[in-house]
Amino acid sequence: AQKITQTQPGMFVQEKEAVTLDCTYDTSDPSYGLFWYKQPSSGEMIFLIYQGSYDQQNATEGRYSLNFQKARKSANLVISASQLGDSAMYFCAMRPSNYGGSQGNLIFGKGTKLSVKP
Amino acid sequence: DVKVTQSSRYLVKRTGEKVFLECVQDMDHENMFWYRQDPGLGLRLIYFSYDVKMKEKGDIPEGYSVSREKKERFSLILESASTNQTSMYLCASSPLHMDTQYFGPGTRLTVL
Numbered sequence: 424a425q426k427i428t429q430t431q432p433g434m435f436v437q438e439k440e441a442v443t444l445d446c447t448y449d450t451s452d453p454s455y456g457l458f459w460y461k462q463p464s465s466g467e468m469i470f471l472i473y474q475g476s477y478d479q480q481n482a483t484e485g486r487y488s489l490n491f492q493k494a495r496k497s498a499n500l501v502i503s504a505s506q507l508g509d510s511a512m513y514f515c516a517m518r519p520s521n522y523g524g525s526q527g528n529l530i531f532g533k534g535t536k537l538s539v540k541p
Numbered sequence: 542d543v544k545v546t547q548s549s550r551y552l553v554k555r556t557g558e559k560v561f562l563e564c565v566q567d568m569d570h571e572n573m574f575w576y577r578q579d580p581g582l583g584l585r586l587i588y589f590s591y592d593v594k595m596k597e598k599g600d601i602p603e604g605y606s607v608s609r610e611k612k613e614r615f616s617l618i619l620e621s622a623s624t625n626q627t628s629m630y631l632c633a634s635s636p637l638h639m640d641t642q643y644f645g646p647g648t649r650l651t652v653l
Contacts, residue, residue, distance in 0.1 A: 458641065466550075468584075468631060468644035514583065528574060528599060529642060533583040 425450045427515050427532035434537050436505045443490070444500040444535050446515030452476075456518040457498040458529065459489065463511045471513075474498060502537075510539045544568070545645035547632055553651045560619040562648050564632030571637035573615035575599075575607065578629040578647075590615055591637070622652045 426449040436442035448457065459471040474482045474489045482489040490499040502509055513536075516529040548563035564573065572591050576584040576599075586599030588607040596607050604626060608616040615634075619626055629649050633642040 460644075466629065466631075466647040466649070468633070468647075470641050470643065473641055516584075528586050528589050529584075531576075531584040533581060 425452075425517065425519055425530055427517050427530055429515055429532035429535050431535045432533075434535055436502075436537065436539055438507060438539055438541050439504055441501060441503045442505055442537065444502070444513050444515075444537065446498045446500065446532060448496050448498060448515075448517050450496075450517060450519060452519050457489070457491070458516040458518070459487070459498075459500045460514045460516060461509075461511045462514065462534070468514070472500070505539045507539050507541060510537060512536050545632060545634055545643055547630075547645040547648050549648050550646060551649050551651075553653065554619075554622050555653050556623060558619075558622050558652075560622050560650065560652075562617040562619075562630055562632075562650070564615045564617070564634075564645055565613055566615075566634040566643070566645075567613065568634065568636075568643075569612065570634035570643075571612070572635045572642075573609065574633040574635075574642060575605075575615065575617045576631045576633065577601070578631055584631065587617065624652050626650065627652045 428447045455476045457474045461469045472484045472487045474491045481491050486503045488501045512534045514534045515532040545566045574589040575587045578584045585601050590596045590609045606618045631647045632645040635642040
């Protein structure tokens with residue numbers, strides 16, 4: 424069965440430090456996409472970063488990087504230089520196929536609540 | 542910027558009422574999705590649509606229906622609202638051959 428597992432319900436990090444949020448996935452599809460979303464208390468889901476299963480390099484977007492270890496089926500999010508505004512829920516998600524259309528739905532993990540301490 | 546809007550941020554309805562949640566996107570995306578989000582359960586897919594008048598069931602379609610008469614608009618319908626449908630509802634859209642889904646601000650529905 425296709426599944427996303429986030430084992431950390433909550434995390435604390437000191438401002439300006441780096442933090443890693445864990446995500447493991449389970450799929451038998453040869454191609455898939457992996458995503459991280461941020462959800463502040465306002466409720467909107469904000470797209471952060473994407474990694475395709477055939478991408479050779481780890482994805483990076485500003486202070487966000489995705490540590491993709493295909494053999495271990497893990498896709499951890501690394502946030503460098505944490506800011507107070509990074510406090511939010513973070514969701515890892517998987518798209519079973521790299522293509523759109525009717526297979527385009529996402530499977531979400533249960534999320535990790537990150538709190539950044541000043 | 543991609544913009545996905547939802548008709549209400551907060552909604553309170555009574556058991557048995559028919560409820561319409563509207564979602565509009567302005568980027569000509571083919572795919573549109575409805576999720577519900579509950580504490581400890583993450584996001585679960587209710588329905589999605591990859592074209593006008595096309596729809597497919599997600600993981601938890603029971604008690605819901607959808608309508609997509611125009612490309613930019615995807616409606617979620619609760620035919621007879623029940624208290625267990627109290628939840629946060631999130632709409633998303635994506636282009637046909639791209640992976641990233643863009644979400645609206647969510648509607649927090651309370652059924653009394």
